[in-house]
Amino acid sequence: MPEGNVTSVKNFVIVGFPGLHSNYYGLVSAVMLFVYVCILLGNGIFLTLFVREQKLHKPMYYIIINLVACDVLFSTTTLPKIIARYWFNDGVISFLGCFIQMYFVHYFASVNAFILAVMAFDRYVAVCNPLRYTNIVKDSTIMILCFASWLIAKPCVLMLAIRAYPLPYCAANKIVQCYCDHVAITKLACTDRTPYGFPAFVSAMVVLLMPLAFILFSYFAIMMAVLQISTAQGRLKTLSTCSSQLIIIALFFLPRCFNYMAPYVGISFNADMQILTIMLYSLLPPMINPLIYCLRTKEVKEVLAKNLARSTFLQVMKKRVDVSVICN
Template identity: 65%
Template sequence: MSAGNISFVKEFFIVGFPGLQKGYFDSVAALMLFVFVCILAGNGTFLILFSLEKSLHKPMYYVILNLVASDILFSTTTLPKIIARYLFQDGGISFMGCFIQMYFVHYFGTVNAFILAIMAFDRYVAICNPLRYPNIVTKWNIFYLCLISWVIANVTPLMMVIRAYPLPYCAENTIIQCYCDHISITSLACTNRAPYSIPAFVLAMVALLTPLAFIVFSYCAIILAVLRISSTQARLKTFSTCSPQLIIIALYFLPRCFIYLSSNIGIYFSTDLRLAIIMMYSLFPPMFNPLIYCLRTKDVKECLVKRLKISTNVKFNLTKVDISSVSS
């Protein structure tokens, strides 16, 4: 396409689900708002518990703290705009704003993958090298690993933005997605996408599959170590310490790998169904992770029960004071 036929796009418009009828806009907005509130409330509860309870100041919970921060930031980056799209019909986002959102979408997704790998490392050391666990998995070692994860995670999304931003964009500015990501933006470029999309896909696969490969290796070693335990009850108890992380890892990786590989094995979805699956694997983990921490992790569950009891006792005492003052 010649330069004269290219108009400079000033802003993009986020369409969301292209097949969704207007009569359902309010319902979808209400559902996404509910999910957003649940994510903030659930992860915020863990942040409050972590800040109040010194018993949670352990290496494993510092890892969860990083996952919580990433989940909150990812949801805050993506959900407000799509909620505004359906609630107020305000789907416009500036040209620069769309690329900024794209960067953070891929950045926080990559951070999550690395943090989950650190969680697997924690369980690997705890089960395969329990005597060395206190010396290897220290607060400072976890701090450095998490810091490295946040720094290294910049590479892939930064390269995507640097390569996608200078492309020529046509008059078409509608993004068939619930947020700006690399595919939805570059598909609007007035040029051959292959030189840009293929390297981006390779980088995304490296960022996704490298942590996943380490996680698979860690849990293979964990399973072998557990099988060597003679007592069945001890095997179940040992493996149960991994169950919260396995659920979180499955929620994050399995749907992503399925979507990425489906087109290569001849499985195709409608655009709306594909977007629904993407939104599910993007938002369900941040929404359900806090429940997994609280219900499947003994320390967090005990701290939560303790704080609820304290809160109930305070309210009960205040009520007694109010009644006695009225009686007098």
């Protein structure tokens, strides 16, 4: 069908997992709600610690705050609607609302990739140029780089939305995905999506592979610098300063690369498994990252322990234990 003003679809319906039996809708919505609460709680705790403790106002933690913002915003963009779909059987989303969600889904994911590249830059300078670290990696430098990450991600994603929105949508309106994304939406267009799908794929690869290439270069240089350290203890100590960042980066990039490359190496999934894979690499990092920040970073662990020690709840519990001991 030729393009033109033939769009008759007024709403889209988010299907989620097409093979999921209705008996499990309540369980799936409860799991997703639990994930969402964990994301908000974990990232909220780190944000509270950052605001309250001047000790954490350092370049590395400014980078993490940007990741926190990305994780919370991405989860808030995607999870409430799919929870409503399974909890209240309300999967309907307006035509415009679906494209707005699509824009933010891809935007926050792109920003996250660029912020991780900034994180790799921080570790590269810390390990390869430690004497110049304070001169190169200043608060202002990191703020500019993070701001640039939010800015650079915008044009590519905006172009995806602008090119997809005017396509003629005149038949099917069921999105076999847990949220509106570019591939799921443009598949429903009543026209050949090749002229739109291929540029979108190239754009996605650029946004994904540019930061990844820089990250790989940075960590290759870091490994070369670590190997030049004479003692095993020194090498382990240096690597430990990068471990938490490396875990965060791996959680974000490895599953995505696997999902993109699987069809080219002969690995195929059914629709439910593919959607599950996408949801895992989309939502697992936002849920796990706060644990990595808090449990694998010495300064954050100290700040968290201090705040827990002086919390009202723990003080009340301690007094009760002391009273019970005295009475016995």
